[in-house]
Amino acid sequence: MKTMEVRIQRYLPEQHSEPVVESYQVPFDDSTSVLDALNSIKEEQDSSLSYRWSCRMAICGSCGFMINGEPKLGCKVFLRDYAAAGTLLIEPLAHFPVERDLIVDLEQFMQHLDAIQPYIIKEQANGVSEMTPHKQTPAQMDKYQQFSDCINCGLCYAACPQFGLNPEFIGPGALALAHRYNLDSRDEGRAERMPLIGSEEGAWSCTFVGYCSEVCPQSVDPAAAVNQAKVLSAQDMVLQLFRRKK
Amino acid sequence: MSKTVKRSDEPIWWGLFSGGGVCFAVFVPAAVFFLALALPLGWIELSHAQAVKAFGSIFAVVFVGAVIALPAFHAAHRIRHGLYDLKCRSRSLIKWLAYGLAFAASVYAMGSWLISFLL
Ligand code: SF4
Numbered sequence: 496m497k498t499m500e501v502r503i504q505r506y507l508p509e510q511h512s513e514p515v516v517e518s519y520q521v522p523f524d525d526s527t528s529v530l531d532a533l534n535s536i537k538e539e540q541d542s543s544l545s546y547r548w549s550c551r552m553a554i555c556g557s558c559g560f561m562i563n564g565e566p567k568l569g570c571k572v573f574l575r576d577y578a579a580a581g582t583l584l585i586e587p588l589a590h591f592p593v594e595r596d597l598i599v600d601l602e603q604f605m606q607h608l609d610a611i612q613p614y615i616i617k618e619q620a621n622g623v624s625e626m627t628p629h630k631q632t633p634a635q636m637d638k639y640q641q642f643s644d645c646i647n648c649g650l651c652y653a654a655c656p657q658f659g660l661n662p663e664f665i666g667p668g669a670l671a672l673a674h675r676y677n678l679d680s681r682d683e684g685r686a687e688r689m690p691l692i693g694s695e696e697g698a699w700s701c702t703f704v705g706y707c708s709e710v711c712p713q714s715v716d717p718a719a720a721v722n723q724a725k726v727l728s729a730q731d732m733v734l735q736l737f738r739r740k741k
Numbered sequence: 742m743s744k745t746v747k748r749s750d751e752p753i754w755w756g757l758f759s760g761g762g763v764c765f766a767v768f769v770p771a772a773v774f775f776l777a778l779a780l781p782l783g784w785i786e787l788s789h790a791q792a793v794k795a796f797g798s799i800f801a802v803v804f805v806g807a808v809i810a811l812p813a814f815h816a817a818h819r820i821r822h823g824l825y826d827l828k829c830r831s832r833s834l835i836k837w838l839a840y841g842l843a844f845a846a847s848v849y850a851m852g853s854w855l856i857s858f859l860l
């Protein structure tokens with residue numbers, strides 16, 4: 496078996512005053528993912544190493560790290576991909592506060608997700624009982640389906656320079672999810688979501704860098720969602736002007 | 742997160758920025774080609790009478806809008822966000838300066854045209 500040098504940014508608050516990079520030699524073959532490498536280090540070399548993971552199949556979104564400087568899911572990239580580079584540096588996701596080793600505090604992201612009301616909002620006053628099935632044609636579903644694949648991994652936040660500058664920015668993932676519900680024919684909550692989307696901290700903090708869409712492991716294309724949301728917000732502003740004139 | 746959310750005025754600047762982007766891609770190169778290459782190199786002819794007629798027409802206004810005013814706002818928007826990315830702190834000052842300059846350039850261009858047109 497070949498081995499590779501894997502360097503990991505460590506931070507144990509009880510030991511370190513600031514993060515340090517430690518180096519490990521890890522045996523690997525063609526099927527060794529970065530997450531496998533972390534598991535092997537934890538089992539064989541240093542049990543104090545802390546990181547999040549669960550599914551091992553790129554669906555739970557918990558194993559996001561900066562791998563050689565790029566936001567990636569640890570279970571979706573393999574050591575063989577870095578064999579040519581010869582070295583691997585694993586750091587916690589950028590733009591989030593580090594709690595311990597590779598574990599970051601995602602609270603800000605969670606708050607933004609919560610704020611955009613990522614669920615179907617249905618006016619109850621229109622006589623539709625909650626038991627009525629919400630019918631939808633395939634064409635109606637097509638409109639939002641791409642934006643519904645988000646696994647809340649936060650890679651797009653680590654990629655977004657605007658979120659890095661201002662953590663109050665709602666950010667790509669949450670805005671994509673807001674857009675997903677705004678486009679859903681069963682939803683009636685757009686008016687409730689628009690004020691936040693149209694605020695300074697909403698879609699308008701985005702300067703269309705586009706890196707979020709590049710790193711998204713689910714091909715959600717949050718940049719497209721954010722920029723479609725800008726168009727909605729601009730329309731909303733114009734409509735508001737006319738409404739006030741009446 | 743703050744409870745009161747204020748509507749951003751960004752749609753206005755974004756609209757001018759988008760319009761200016763189209764102008765930068767289409768009209769500015771055309772104007773540069775026409776005024777800085779085709780005319781001086783004699784590829785096309787423009788008599789003084791034709792030039793005076795064009796200057797007095799609606800096309801002059803369109804020219805000021807499409808080649809000066811909108812591109813100026815496009816540039817101002819880029820400069821503003823560029824400076825913000827470079828972590829310049831005085832955000833509202835930058836905003837006033839950038840769009841103020843674009844506005845001044847537009848008014849200056851339009852005003853000069855109007856004055857020479859009326860004289
Ligand atoms: S949009 Fe993509 S990168 Fe962002 S949180 Fe969702 S799945 Fe992750």
Ligand code: FES
Nearest residue numbers: 550551556558570
């Ligand atoms: S462990 Fe679930 S996405 Fe990697």
